[in-house]
Structures are given as C-alpha cells and as structure tokens.
Amino acid sequence: MKRIWWEQIKAVMRLEMKKTFFATRGLWIYFVALVPVVIFIAYAIANSTQIHRSENLARRQDRWLTYQDLQAVRNGMSKEQVIALLGKPPVNFHWSQHGGGGRTTVHDELHYSDGVDDIYVSLVDGTVRNIHISDGYDMGRDSVMFAGVFQFFFLRLAVFFGCLGIFMNLFRGEVLDRSLHFYFLAPIRREILVAGKFLAGLVATSVIFVTSELLQNVAFLWHLSPGARNLYLYHNHGLAHAASYLAITVLACVGYGAFFLVAGMLFRNPIIPTLAILIWEGINPFLPAVLKQISVIYYLKALCPVNIPTPPGMPPLFAMLISNPDPVSAPLALVGLLIVALLALYLSSLQVRRMEINYTTE
Amino acid sequence: MNDRIILEDVSKFYGEILGVNRVNLSIPPGITSLVGPNGSGKTTLMNLMTGLIRPTQGRVEVLGYKTNDPEHLFKVVGYSTQFDAFPKGLTGFQFIYSYLRLSGMDSDTARQLGRQAIERVNLADAAGRVIAGYSKGMRQRIRLAQALAHNPQVLILDEPLNGLDPLARAEMIALFRSAAAEGCYVIISSHILHEVDVISDQVILMSNGYVVAEGAIQSVRNEISEHPTQILIRCNRPRELAAKVLASEQASEISIHKDECGLLLKTRNADDFYLALNKIALNGIEIESVTPADDDVLSVYEYLIGSDEVVR
Numbered sequence: 001m002k003r004i005w006w007e008q009i010k011a012v013m014r015l016e017m018k019k020t021f022f023a024t025r026g027l028w029i030y031f032v033a034l035v036p037v038v039i040f041i042a043y044a045i046a047n048s049t050q051i052h053r054s055e056n057l058a059r060r061q062d063r064w065l066t067y068q069d070l071q072a073v074r075n076g077m078s079k080e081q082v083i084a085l086l087g088k089p090p091v092n093f094h095w096s097q098h099g100g101g102g103r104t105t106v107h108d109e110l111h112y113s114d115g116v117d118d119i120y121v122s123l124v125d126g127t128v129r130n131i132h133i134s135d136g137y138d139m140g141r142d143s144v145m146f147a148g149v150f151q152f153f154f155l156r157l158a159v160f161f162g163c164l165g166i167f168m169n170l171f172r173g174e175v176l177d178r179s180l181h182f183y184f185l186a187p188i189r190r191e192i193l194v195a196g197k198f199l200a201g202l203v204a205t206s207v208i209f210v211t212s213e214l215l216q217n218v219a220f221l222w223h224l225s226p227g228a229r230n231l232y233l234y235h236n237h238g239l240a241h242a243a244s245y246l247a248i249t250v251l252a253c254v255g256y257g258a259f260f261l262v263a264g265m266l267f268r269n270p271i272i273p274t275l276a277i278l279i280w281e282g283i284n285p286f287l288p289a290v291l292k293q294i295s296v297i298y299y300l301k302a303l304c305p306v307n308i309p310t311p312p313g314m315p316p317l318f319a320m321l322i323s324n325p326d327p328v329s330a331p332l333a334l335v336g337l338l339i340v341a342l343l344a345l346y347l348s349s350l351q352v353r354r355m356e357i358n359y360t361t362e
Numbered sequence: 363m364n365d366r367i368i369l370e371d372v373s374k375f376y377g378e379i380l381g382v383n384r385v386n387l388s389i390p391p392g393i394t395s396l397v398g399p400n401g402s403g404k405t406t407l408m409n410l411m412t413g414l415i416r417p418t419q420g421r422v423e424v425l426g427y428k429t430n431d432p433e434h435l436f437k438v439v440g441y442s443t444q445f446d447a448f449p450k451g452l453t454g455f456q457f458i459y460s461y462l463r464l465s466g467m468d469s470d471t472a473r474q475l476g477r478q479a480i481e482r483v484n485l486a487d488a489a490g491r492v493i494a495g496y497s498k499g500m501r502q503r504i505r506l507a508q509a510l511a512h513n514p515q516v517l518i519l520d521e522p523l524n525g526l527d528p529l530a531r532a533e534m535i536a537l538f539r540s541a542a543a544e545g546c547y548v549i550i551s552s553h554i555l556h557e558v559d560v561i562s563d564q565v566i567l568m569s570n571g572y573v574v575a576e577g578a579i580q581s582v583r584n585e586i587s588e589h590p591t592q593i594l595i596r597c598n599r600p601r602e603l604a605a606k607v608l609a610s611e612q613a614s615e616i617s618i619h620k621d622e623c624g625l626l627l628k629t630r631n632a633d634d635f636y637l638a639l640n641k642i643a644l645n646g647i648e649i650e651s652v653t654p655a656d657d658d659v660l661s662v663y664e665y666l667i668g669s670d671e672v673v674r
Binding site for chain 2: 004005007008011012014015018019022177178179181182183184185186187188189190353354356357358359
C-alpha cells in the first residue's frame with residue numbers, strides 16, 4: 001500500500017472518529033452498550049445480597065451445615081426431626097390460622113443455609129409439607145447465563161444495532177447532511193475513503209462495545225470473593241473466556257460493520273436492510289449449509305467459548321436457535337468471517353465508485 | 363497530457379429530467395463564464411467536470427484526466443460548490459487543513475497552505491471560528507479557499523460571488539484574474555452578467571440544458587445575425603451625421619442620444635458600416651468615439667436566451 005494512501009486513511013479516520021464518538025444522533029448506541037452492564041451490575045448486587053444473607057444465616061445456626069444436610073430433609077418429617085437434623089433454625093416464622101368450626105392450623109417456616117444455598121421448610125401442624133432449596137451462587141451456571149446474555153442480547157442486539165447506527169451512517173449520514181461532496185472533491189481514491197470510514201467505524205464500535213464487554217466482565221465478577229474470582233479466572237478458563245468474548249466483540253463489529261456499510265450505500269431507507277439482515281441472521285440455523293456461511297452470527301457462534309445447553313422440554317424450533325448443530329472450527333470461523341466481511345467491503349468499494357452527489361443546493 | 367477541458371457529446375439525465383444535452387466543449391485556459399438562468403444546466407455541467415455526477419452519455423476529460431479518477435483529477439482541479447454544508451464542528455482553518463490532509467499532505471505543508479489560502483480570501487481573522495457561525499459571505503469565501511488551497515491548475519467556481527459584498531467581489535475578481543494570468547483555467551458560473559462581462563475571456567451561454575453559444579463574447583455577438591449590431595457614435599453634430607448615415611442606407615434604425623452629443627444606430631453589417639463611416643464623416647463632423655453598444659454578455663444573453671432571470 002502506498003504511503004500516501006495510509007496518510008489519507010488516517011485523515012479520514014480523524015474526521016470520522018470525531019463525528020462518530022460525539023454525534024448526538026449516536027447517543028443511543030452508548031445506551032444500548034450500557035444495558036448489559038446494568039443487567040450484570042443489578043445481577044451482581046442481587047447475588048451479593050443473597051451471598052451475605054446466606055452467610056449471615058449460616059453463621060447464626062448452631063452448626064455449619066452442608067448441602068447434603070439440607071437435602072436430607074424430607075416431606076412428612078416432624079419439626080423435632082428437622083431440628084434434630086439441622087439444629088435450631090436461625091429464622092422461624094410461626095403463625096396460626098383459625099378455620100371454621102373452631103379448628104386452628106399451626107404453620108411454621110424454617111430457614112437454614114449452608115452459607116451458599118438456602119432451604120425453606122414449610123410445616124403445617126408440625127409436619128413438613130413443602131421444601132424449597134434455593135441454589136446460591138454457582139459459577140458454572142452463571143457462566144452459561146453470561147454466555148446467553150452475550151450471544152442473545154449483546155451480539156444479536158446491542159452490537160448489531162450499534163453497528164447499524166454507526167456504519168450505516170458513514171455514507172448515508174453524509175448524504176442526509178449534504179456533506180459527502182467534501183470527501184468527493186479531494187484527490188483521494190474512493191476505495192481509500194471506504195477503507196478510512198470503515199476503520200473509523202470499527203475503532204469507534206470496538207471501543208464502545210469492548211469497553212461494555214470489559215465492564216460486563218467486571219460487573220460479573222466484582223461481587224465474588226478474591227478466592228472465588230481467582231479460581232474462576234485462572235483455573236476455570238475465566239480469563240480465556242473473557243479474552244474470547246472481547247475478541248468476538250471486535251469480530252462482530254468487523255462483520256456487522258461491513259454488512260451495514262454496504263447496506264448504507266445501497267439503500268436509502270435503513271429499515272429495509274436492517275430488517276433483512278436481522279431476519280437473515282435470525283433464520284441462520286434453518287438455512288442450508290451453503291447459505292449459512294453468508295452470515296456473521298454463524299461464525300461468531302462457533303467462536304463462543306461456552307456452549308449454551310438446550311433446556312429439557314424446549315420446543316425444537318427454539319432449541320435450534322440455541323444449539324449449534326454443525327459448528328465450524330475456530331480458525332475456519334475466523335477465516336470465514338473475514339472473507340464475508342471482505343466481500344461486503346469489496347461490494348462497498350464497487351458501490352462507492354458509482355455514487356453521485358444527487359442532493360441539490362436548495 | 364491534453365491541455366483543454368473537453369466535453370464530448372455529453373448528456374446528463376436525472377431520470378426523465380434533462381440536466382444537459384449533447385454538450386460539446388473544449389475549454390482553453392483563461393476565465394470562462396457559464397451563463398444561464400437557474401436550471402439551465404450550469405451546475406450540472408460543473409458537477410460533470412468534477413466527477414460528482416457521471417454523464418448519461420459522452421466523455422468528460424480535464425487536462426487529460428478522466429473524471430472517475432478523483433485521485434489524479436483533484437490534484438489539478440479545485441471546485442468551489444454551492445453546497446452549503448460542511449463537516450460538523452470544524453473551524454475555517456480545520457476545514458481547509460483537513461481537506462489538505464485528505465489530499466495526502468503532511469501536517470506542516472497542510473498548515474502552511476491552509477493559512478495561505480485563508481489569507482488569499484481575507485478570512486484570517488475568522489479562521490479559528492467554527493464555520494457554523496459564519497455569515498453567508500464568509501462561507502462562500504471559505505469554500506473558495508478550499509478550492510484554491512492546493513494551488514490547482516483548474517478552478518471551477520459555482521456562483522463564487524454570491525453573498526459577497528462589493529469590496530470582497532472586487533478582491534475575488536482580482537484573484538480570478540491573477541489566476542488566469544498565471545495560465546489557470548478559471549471556470550465561473552454566474553447569472554450576474556455585468557460581472558461576467560468584466561472578467562470573462564470567453565463565455566458559454568446555456569439555456570434549458572443546451573449550450574446555445576460559446577466563445578469570446580464579441581465573436582458570439584457577431585454570429586447573431588437576426589439582431590442588427592448597435593453602435594454608439596459620440597460626435598459634435600449627431601443630427602447631421604444621422605441624416606448622412608440614413609442617406610447612405612447603412613443603418614436600419616437611428617436614434618439621437620438624449621444628451622444631443624451622439625447617436626445610436628443599428629446596422630446589419632458592422633464591418634461595411636465602419637468603412638462607410640470614414641467617408642460619411644469627412645465633412646467637418648468631429649467623431650469622438652465609435653463603440654459597439656451590444657457586444658456585451660447582457661445583450662448577447664438577451665438576444666439568445668431572453669431577459670428573464672437576468673441580474674444586471
């Protein structure tokens with residue numbers, strides 16, 4: 001590549017980044033990027049409260065219980081048997097219900113905890129009638145939940161619409177503002193202009209969504225004890241997963257960015273290409289193998305580090321959306337995604353050569 | 363490399379609407395004015411010359427460069443458009459500087475050329491202000507600065523004097539003249555005819571998407587045979603001269619100037635009349651001056667296009 005082309009790309013990027021980061025019409029993108037962070041902060045606060053509550057409960061018991069102790073409680077046991085098994089309950093709600101014919105029913109609600117999981121034992125007239133074990137913090141389950149939010153909210157909605165807002169406006173926004181001629185009057189190849197604008201969009205979306213992803217990771221882990229955090233990060237692939245999510249976020253920006261860049265040049269109305277791409281990405285699991293490959297989510301799903309198990313009893317249609325029946329290997333997914341993005345950029349470069357300034361001076 | 367701006371059988375249609383039709387031009391260096399009413403195709407022609415739009419048919423080349431090759435074309439072309447939109451948030455200086463950086467110039471060169479261009483259009487005091495706060499005239503000048511900044515050989519200027527005060531107009535006209543004197547191609551569109559008349563080396567008259575006449579203004583006038591040439595003669599005895607001219611049958615119409623110091627006549631053959639005048643004026647009539655009265659752009663424009671929308 002000629003040195004002057006690189007200088008021109010940098011000049012385009014300088015102008016575009018200023019517009020992309022500080023455009024009023026793009027403020028909603030920051031909001032969309034922040035939504036999952038807020039979700040994880042809320043989750044962390046709820047989880048943290050739950051952990052403290054369970055620990056407090058466990059501390060107030062006669063002895064330290066195990067999960068097996070909690071599971072040993074059975075329906076039909078008497079209150080005395082439960083107390084003999086688990087000790088005096090730290091929380092005991094007791095009330096009487098007066099029914100017809102002067103009959104009185106005595107209710108008890110006993111709470112125990114092993115420090116992580118809680119058990120709620122409901123007794124009627126001194127006999128266990130209902131047992132509910134509330135599972136506490138579980139890193140494995142939370143990893144799957146994080147993966148679910150990442151795949152189904154962050155990638156498919158937040159990054160998707162964020163890229164739509166930024167890349168679609170790189171050319172279309174200039175046409176609406178009637179300022180595209182500024183670039184078209186400079187001695188610069190139009191392909192270089194496409195490259196500069198694409199890279200500016202990529203830097204902007206990557207900064208916004210990688211920051212969001214980093215904050216999500218922080219929110220996801222901050223409420224854990226240092227020991228639990230180290231265990232997850234360094235012994236349970238947590239760090240590798242976090243790095244994968246960041247890389248996938250950047251690749252999603254590359255893929256969706258290239259798609260929306262060309263869509264912004266080909267269509268005046270953004271709703272049509274947006275719906276088309278959204279539906280195309282949504283029906284990807286149902287497409288024939290060849291068509292699946294002309295998609296971004298197909299490759300991103302293959303790169304995700306945590307597989308989301310299909311819950312038992314889920315309708316097959318939804319199960320297909322979650323599962324990845326014919327995944328490609330990570331290197332192939334990477335190459336495939338880059339090829340699809342390059343094809344979209346090639347289309348953009350063809351289209352930009354055909355573009356004319358059709359807005360008037362009125 | 364070709365040394366002309368060539369348009370060969372160029373047509374441009376916007377769907378069903380005609381922009382320009384079958385235009386053939388070969389524009390030499392100097393100041394060339396595109397003259398015509400609104401909607402006559404002046405801006406379309408300029409946009410075609412700069413590749414902002416592509417011809418529906420025909421060929422456009424600027425000094426041998428194709429208009430679909432902006433990388434090379436805009437090294438020799440500067441275009442001041444009428445589009446009144448600028449990249450948001452930029453100051454006047456940043457606008458020019460960014461344009462020069464887009465051209466691939468290093469920071470120091472861009473800074474230096476940017477300052478020079480802004481000084482040439484007398485906007486140095488406002489260079490640090492955001493363009494959004496500029497007046498119409500200032501925005502016009504900053505667009506001119508952009509067109510001039512990289513010292514192009516070809517300057518294409520769409521209504522460059524719009525919004526400028528008389529002093530600024532005079533300065534800009536002087537600027538165009540100096541550029542033309544240095545061998546530049548300066549193409550100006552305007553509907554302010556007296557200004558065009560003053561500055562143009564040649565004119566291109568346009569109407570409804572067609573080029574109706576082109577060339578040096580006098581030669582264009584000479585080709586208009588249906589309108590007799592008007593000649594103003596300043597002399598001491600206009601009535602006597604008028605009688606002699608009528609007797610010689612060289613003029614079709616004569617009127618005495620209201621100051622009684624001259625006469626205005628119309629003739630079908632100006633060259634024959636000038637020869638005849640030498641004989642007619644022998645008998646003591648002192649002729650002070652003989653000047654064509656309708657070989658200016660305004661007259662030619664009125665003859666060919668009509669007087670509607672002309673700003674005198």
